[in-house]
Amino acid sequence: MTLSVSIKHQLDGFELDVAFDAPAGLTALFGHSGSGKTSVINGVAGLLKPDAGKISVDDDVLFDSGAGRWVPPHKRRIGYIFQEARLFPHLNVLKNLVFGQRFAGKAEPKADFDRVVGMLGLEGMLTRRVHHLSGGEKQRVAIGRALLARPRLILADEPLAALDDARKDEILPYFERLRDEMAVPILYVSHSLAEVARLATTVVVLDKGHVSHQGDTAALFSDPSFRPAGVRWVGALLEAKVRKHHTDGLTELSAGQEALFLPRVSADEGSLLRVRISAQDVILSKDRPTGLSALNILPGVVENLQAGDGPGAIASVRTSAGLVLARITRRSVQALGISVGTPCYVVVKTVSIARDDIGGTLR
């Protein structure tokens, strides 16, 4: 299933004009607050009627201004997870969960219910009043409620933004499971680069109502021109597998033919992780360095060089682990004679792989 969006809408101060496709998997709608993300997702939900355009899920047209078609929200079969949970205060957890089920007409509601409740770990709180739940618990109930409405499309509007870091870590794995286990597209609004890096399969970047970048997540993060939070935040994403937890507190990951070492990660051996390597934490060397304290040294070939306005440049280096970005000075580029096609070594300090940017799996 694929969600196709192409809409225009006049907002306060700027015009929203976006077009993108969200295939199965998780599509992150990324941008600063006020860039029009929520208006887009509300347009898909039917809570906002765009001035013009078309929204469809496969062949099913939800909105088409040309044909005068507009499907009201209750007939769109979407699962919307809001930032503030929006649980019904007069109902307990169980009744909140099954609220949408009566309208969905599921053939096997019981099996569905048990599966969702089991996945979100809600068994122990079904008879509780929602008022007594913690923020993380509320958000889990809201996710379950949306799933039980048997949606063909899941929308999430900054579902973690109202939670503290501990609660975020509690909820993030559930979105990873949704992404990996549900066949339906997930449209996920966020302004957090770490969330996008960890969750998204596809990214659509919104800037003042327009799509500035869109594409596969790893490819986008390897694009040196993708600087949503300034040049300091440029960095590539690598997929890696947990190979071994060493006794000295390091975890060994394998990416391509390379080994990466980083401080212990709480993930089982054999599980897949995404790690982010910030471009400013990478050093380039033309020869294999010796006598260095850095543990992660990957051989590669320079694939692209992009000079910035200042003294800096970003080099994209193809390694067997994937594309790594390095932020170096233009002076170094000249001194080392680096150009496209130059073989070199990428040096990453072990400790410089920030833990916050590392994905985890369900514990």
Add this chain to the structure above:
Amino acid sequence: MADWLGPNEWQAVFLSLKVAIWATIWTLPLGIFTAFALARWNFPGKQLLNGLVHLPLILPPVVTGYLLLMTFGTRGAVGAMLEEIGIVFAFRWTGAALAAGIMAFPLMVRAIRLSIEAVDPKLEQAAATLGASKIWVFLTVTLPLILPGVLAGTILAFAKAMGEFGATITFASNIPGQTQTLPSAIYAFLQVPGGESSALKLVIVSVVIAMTALLASEVIAQRMAKRVSGT
């Protein structure tokens, strides 16, 4: 105990209860609808409707009664039509129920409107995304959340209907056994020599009924508010 009041006085008490209950029953669905329209919809003539609803609150009750007589009296525009199909309001207990309901209507609408405005529309949006049509959203989310307000409005309307005097006596008159409610009976007793003791008894009955209704509503409202807020 039953001897404490004479048959005429009992008649007035029961008639008042009957009039107030019917006045509340016919205004309740209309009151919820009007409050919802005023709280949530934008339509031409909204201010006019708002003004009309509140008119009985600011007009002298006698004027309201007189306007009712002109409209719903047997020679009034609407009254004449209704008489042809056998419905007569003027000088009947039904007329007292109509007058009491109209006088109580603004109080009821105000209470319910306030509670509707306190409901977060975001909850109603969430219900819609879960597949609930507008009517289902109202029945399963809005209505349960405004129940304390609806109850408060209902009790207020009931109490107002019990005590309505001016519009009732103008429109339905003061016929013992037919349209003589508690306040008009008290008024009648005070007009004849030696009627003070009967009037006093009816005053006590009025106070007891009003206090009971108020206390009952307080208890129920507290329980409902607890349920609705989920505490």
